[in-house]
Amino acid sequence: MLSTSAPQRAMPFASLPNMGEEEFVRWVDLLERRTGVLVPPGRKSFLVTGLRMRMRETGYDDFQTYFNEVLNGVRGAMEWATLVDRLTVHETRFFRHEPSYDLIAGEWLPEIARPGSSGAIHAWSVGCATGEEAYSLAMVLDRGLRSLGDHRMYFGVTATDISNAALSVGRIATYPRERQAEIPEPFRSEYTELQGSDSFVISESLRKRVGFALFNLLEVARAPLKQLDLIYCQNVFIYFARERRRKMLEALASRLKPGGLLVLGPGEITGFTDPSLTRVGGRQTLAYQRLG
Ligand SMILES: C[S@@+](CC[C@H](N)C(=O)[O-])C[C@H]1O[C@@H](n2cnc3c(N)ncnc32)[C@H](O)[C@@H]1O
Known part of the structure; x- marks a missing residue:
């Protein structure tokens, strides 16, 4: 007011x-x-x-x-x-960049959740807009961990954005019915439920794993989040001035624990290198793993 x-x-x-x-x-x-x-x-x-x-x-x-x-x-x-x-763009989709989710489920997760391993996987969806990215991540982690079997690992996703209005949509976790088609099977059947004739909701078990918080990425140096396993940041840096991107990325990457994965959108930055990171994944993805 x-x-x-x-x-x-x-x-x-x-x-x-x-x-x-x-x-x-x-x-x-x-x-x-x-x-x-x-x-x-x-x-x-x-x-x-x-x-x-x-x-x-x-x-x-x-x-x-x-x-x-x-x-x-x-x-x-x-x-x-x-x-x-x-004044910010909140365009987003579930499973927006499938090769990135394939990298997480097919290559990175099996390495982290080896038989006998325990502990928790902490993921951060940075610039999550209305939550679709965070829930896609949660679906991939939940199903992936279950399929890998012999371990006792928990996971949680922190989803942050600068827009309170966008975060509110994510917290409610209810989306127009036509958008359900963005979620590939078997995730769609397992993690979404129709609500009336016009909308669907993310299942409660998954919602419990995703927390939303207001956070300005420019303040990353003061973020309480550290020792993270996975940082997922797509279609955010593309709106930033080039001179800012490298510095912000270095700051984000410093929040990873050894073995942690930073997944960016393919067009987010060119020629980024950091001595503490190694490039992983194929040409379709832009991802870096923190050296142990
Ligand atoms: C185009 S959306 C991308 C959403 C999602 N990551 C995806 O790829 O589908 C960009 C989001 O970044 C957020 N954003 C922009 N500047 C930000 C900042 N300084 N701190 C946190 N979020 C920011 C916007 O509010 C918006 O929701």
């Missing part, structure tokens, strides 16, 4: 002004500094549409006044928390 001194009258969308170049640069810079997400000039309309939508809801009719409001102390921080959801 904005304070009572803030404008509250909903503006007609079309009557909101166009954004000048200087104004655009100011917003791009704010978003980049706070989230890492870089909006190139070709995506100006995405930024302007997101801002206009939110300005219309809160009754602002010029970008400069709204910009000042967003910078305005606690009130501005609360407004930013809502706005950031409108």
Whole structure:
């Protein structure tokens, strides 16, 4: 809620002004500094549409006044928390990049869950959006561990994102029915249940293994998560400036335990090397394992 001194009258969308170049640069810079997400000039309309939508809801009719409001102390921080959801892309799918899940199930997991092994596998879905990636990971880990048999291993997935609205969808774990087809068999039958005629829900046993939390990736150096077995981060760094990607990746990789796996999206970065990591998997994947 904005304070009572803030404008509250909903503006007609079309009557909101166009954004000048200087104004655009100011917003791009704010978003980049706070989230890492870089909006190139070709995506100006995405930024302007997101801002206009939110300005219309809160009754602002010029970008400069709204910009000042967003910078305005606690009130501005609360407004930013809502706005950031409108200025970030949450496009996602279950099993979005199948070769990455095949790598986890077919190569990495059998090495980690050898007969007689015990303990827990801690996975982190970074930039999880509305949860599809985290649940896909949980399905692969659950089924994979069961199929490998002779061990006593538990697993949990922590799913984080900068958007509270996206995380809420993940927590509810209910998705439109047509999206169920994204989940390949046998995972679909085992881990999803129809709910009414229009939606499906992730099974309770799997939901218990996935926890959602608000977390800004730019603060990775302060993340409480460490000694992780698996970090899965796809379609997040592609929105970041190239100069930022390497540093952020090094910081993420430092959160892995020896033998831990970092799985990125294939287009996330080129030519990344780190002396503590070795590249694993084939050409279709971009994954690194921490040396022991
Ligand atoms: C395109 S979605 C990708 C979702 C999923 N990883 C996938 O590949 O399907 C990108 C997500 O990254 C999140 N994101 C962007 N910047 C972030 C940051 N600084 N910290 C945490 N999450 C961020 C966005 O909110 C969005 O949900």
